[in-house]
Amino acid sequence: MRKIRQHVNPLSAHFMVTRAQPVARPPELAPGCPIEVELGCADAEFSFARAAARPDMLMVGLDIREPCLARNRVRAAEERLSNLLFGYVNLNVDIDVVFAPASVDRFHLLFPDPWVKKSHHKRRVIEPALVASLAAQLRPGGELHVASDVFDVALEIMATVEDPSLAHVGFVNQAGPWGFWRGNPFEASRREQTTLRREQRVWRMRYVRGDMAVPTGP
Template sequence: MRKIRQHVNPLSAHFMRERAQPVARPPGLALDCAVEVELGCADAEFSFARAAARADMLMVGLDIREPCLARNRVRAADEGLLNLLFGYVNLNVDIDRVFAPASVDRFHLLFPDPWVKKSHHKRRVIEPALVASLTTQLRPGGELHVASDVFDVALEIMSTVEDPALAHLGLANLAGPWGFWRDNPFAESSRREQTTLRRQQRVWRMRYVRSDMALAPGI
């Protein structure tokens, strides 16, 4: 099996052209079913487990690496997961093309690439424009769930989301301002989280909810 390149530069010219496509809801799901999205899904272990556990929910995995998406689609078909879809996106370029406003119940951003070299920090995914786009696509009461095993990355994400300049977006930290959510509130976990916990390392987790309404019931 051909190895998929782990890192791609999202700022390269190849990826800066808008070409993400809207998600087409598969038949068989209720029009008002819950919609959850794993951003930068990679091998999508979290998405596969979540879709298998919630057959009444639409689960969508998005990534910039199209060979990875192709493999995930084959696996989803093999496992009969009709409620699991995969699509291309460059999060900082064309996420607005994928979902309509107020149509997503929960975004999961799990262990984004830390881009450790200082010269690569500009490639990190969370920036104010993305936070604004994700908030627009969340339904009232929807959630942005973030996890990282790198404290500096988690703190940078927190400082971006909780910047007073973005207070108008209405995202509230469920653990309180500048607070981390200690445990995984979901039964499912990504491969990276499983590895991190086996190494007895800390997962830095944040949960932000649109504060204009209560969080949608049930996780």
């Protein structure tokens, strides 16, 4: 099988055109079933594990690399995971096309590309406009779950989400302001398993939309 490129430039002209499509809930799922989304799913090991563990829930994996999505769809069909869908998105261009306002229960942003070179920092995914878009698509009490194995990236994400200029979007850090969440209440992605085997730290953040209580479970 042809190897899929690990990195693409999301700011190239090809990706700056709105091409995302709305996600349609499978008819076999209950109309009000929970919806969770993995942003930048890549091989989607997390999404596959999550969908298998929660057959009552719609799990959606989104990525900018369409060959990844094609392979994931084949695997989902082979594993008969009818509650797992995949779709194209450039997060900073057309995420607001994919879901209706206040319709998503949880977004997972797991180990986003750190784009280490300073000249590439502008390609990093979290920016104020995206934070506002994700908040608008979350139901009241919905969650933005973020994890990274690069402290500088995690700190930059935290600084963006908790910037006072974004206080109006209503995200509340469930570990307290400028706090990281200890442990992992969800399935571990392949990247997280590798990080832990290396005895490295995972920097996790859990933000809830609105002044809500700490989520009681996954």
